Amino acid sequence: MEWIEELKSFIPEEQIKTTLADRHSYSYDGSFGEYLPDAVVQVKQKEEVAAVLKLANMYHIPVNPRGQATCLSGGPLPVHGGISLDLSQWPQHVEVFPDDLIAVTSPSTRTGKINEAAEAYGLMYPPDPSSAHVATIGGNLAENSGGPRGLKYGVTKDFVIGLELVTPEGEIIRTGGRTIKNVTGFDLTKLVVGSEGTLGVITEATLKLLPKPPAVQTLMVVFDDVRTAGAAISKTLTSGILPSKMEFMDQACIQAVENFQPAGLPVDADAIVIIELDGHPETIAIETERVQDIMENIGAVKSTIPETEAEAAKIWHARKQVSPAIAKIKPTKVSEDATVPRSKIPDLMDRLDVIKEKHNVEIVVFGHAGDGNLHPNVLCDKRDQEEMRRVELAVEDMFEAAIELGGTLSGEHGIGTMKAPFMEMELGEVGLDLMKRIKDSWDPNGIMNPGKVFPEKGQKLVLRNE
């Protein structure tokens, strides 16, 4: 292909991969589907990104940016071929400016490293997706990733105050800046964060940091009934206490983790809620007691406080192991993140029970219960076409349930390829059209990450192999 030859005139040859083996290793992410790119281009500086985008824009070649490809919604998949733009090889770099309470980072920096760098100054970068040790901040920015601490602190978007962005036409711009307050024109920063790589390529981000709370306290609360757990979560959140984390695991998740990497979780419990409170030691001592009272009054079986930091860390590690652990149960897992208003969590749990029965599928549930963001995972086998048809129907019912309960298709994983067919159900025709107008005005040739977010004509959810 002519354009691949042209690429070589400005990108070092070792950063361009075109063998079938290389293209195969860039054909998938943490979600569904496999699509071969025509070429992989590893970029390491903004000028390279700008040059690639200018060329792609001229030849109308799709550009599919990716970091570590842990994405659960298909964001990096080259569904229309073209270029896999790999930013994971960019040098990791994060600089903390403690007096301004900000950090400036390269797109490839692993999210966990940013928090580590902040902690060296007694600060913190709150967003903590479970993949923080491996995923890049660039991917987090594209997908607006969440995580357990989202409950108290908010998601990625809430901590981004400035970006350097290469536009679909290959121009380098800056949005926002280094100030906490900024109302100079439209908020392009928050428009680009979460736009799933459809509006350009982020090459640098300025992130807001917070003082790190002096202490944290973990609690594990055991329930013999899922609905009671939901009610206890609601009750706690309306008591005036805002925990930093409030995570839910059902019995299947608990057992999966114990089979995978035993952590001493109560395998006979119907559900557990793991809570973290942060703040001053005096305050969290009082709050811990109040949370225990609330939970027990509403019917918790028991609540336990880990005696050492190591024990607490073990519980949180177990929570992070849920995803890999349940992946061992059946060959395929379809991970959802339909989200409802906090008070509707017990209702969502009831709806999930009905869906499970109706379509005869295996669903396990865990997630960020405190902010209404559960992760129902359907465990299945993608080689079984008949089962996958039932899974498709179950997933459709989940989306419908979430929207009927006043919620949304996606709380933190993004729309990507899988949920695009359901966008109009949530946004309406006009709302979706207004998003499309923005996209078209920035990317007239449609080169940036095509096939994501916006449904293609007649597109349906397909989890079966074609």
Add this chain to the structure above:
Amino acid sequence: MEWIEELKSFIPEEQIKTTLADRHSYSYDGSFGEYLPDAVVQVKQKEEVAAVLKLANMYHIPVNPRGQATCLSGGPLPVHGGISLDLSQWPQHVEVFPDDLIAVTSPSTRTGKINEAAEAYGLMYPPDPSSAHVATIGGNLAENSGGPRGLKYGVTKDFVIGLELVTPEGEIIRTGGRTIKNVTGFDLTKLVVGSEGTLGVITEATLKLLPKPPAVQTLMVVFDDVRTAGAAISKTLTSGILPSKMEFMDQACIQAVENFQPAGLPVDADAIVIIELDGHPETIAIETERVQDIMENIGAVKSTIPETEAEAAKIWHARKQVSPAIAKIKPTKVSEDATVPRSKIPDLMDRLDVIKEKHNVEIVVFGHAGDGNLHPNVLCDKRDQEEMRRVELAVEDMFEAAIELGGTLSGEHGIGTMKAPFMEMELGEVGLDLMKRIKDSWDPNGIMNPGKVFPEKGQKLVLRNE
């Protein structure tokens, strides 16, 4: 005019005002300039807004939405005539959903009422612009208003999770929803908030609430030197403590308030910093002591703690009186809100001193020092053309200084008419063009609030009468 007659076919006649006296009362806001609308239309429901916008879009009539017109940047001014769309007569309505930690409000509701409604459930709506008792939430949403509590809690945008919007073409859409987490497509909510009425008319908002902290503590710290005050603010903020408010007043502001409504402020102080800490009583007792230590170590003359709640309220009332008080000193005040990274506050103060000398203008300074958002106010007399020319040059220098220090033209007042000429200086040609593309794609006939945000060809800052 034909279109005014047509308006009467679907808007009750008493809601349409066309007398010269009526048009005059809608010709100004809290900023500069007077422009007559052709007609005033008071709307009270979304269907009326949709019908007005459909008509205006057909006839290409400018539509200038306004709430209580307390705007400090010219947002509501009908600079190209057309319709003043008055939303202040819409019924005030706010409903709190305590289990979901949200409130749903009509656009006309006074911002202070929303916080009152939240407090009835032990919750709070943090944004607290000084005009909260009179300004509408609709205006706050259009301008993305801040306020003292922005330091800890963020600005209006950080608390909006859903909108009902009438588009420039008269369609009614919903953005976002009732969930805290939502990554379904582009974030139209955060795009519209702060877009100064250029992308449509907001007819309802869903706002996030927080548990109200059980206690607050006010401190007043006195300095005999402005730069030391700046350094003390920086030092406190990097100590791990995040006060809910941290406000600065220079000597001229202190004296103005004492002349206007005596509050017992120290009139001989060079500057004062007023701080509020919130949280659990045990925690704020410890934090109060630490803040006092930090401030005194760095050179504060003294710090005082009000003995009663009434005394604390008096101090905060005095802070709110700064704006009206300084307006008594000279006939005209030009209120700026150039914002810099927190650490650059002492530098900004130095630059303001230089600008004051250079252009021989009177500048007083107060504002939200904790987040780098100062309000330098130039006191002048708009009838004095020669003085106003100097004021224009001083304001230009302020913008330049803010941007050179890594800051922004506007932290919370918005761009409106006055700052539009400086947009390209901050955003660059491409950045500004990308904003304009969004605007044009949503509002192809350019009817929504024209003359705001985007500079017109050759537009310059003009504070003199034409």
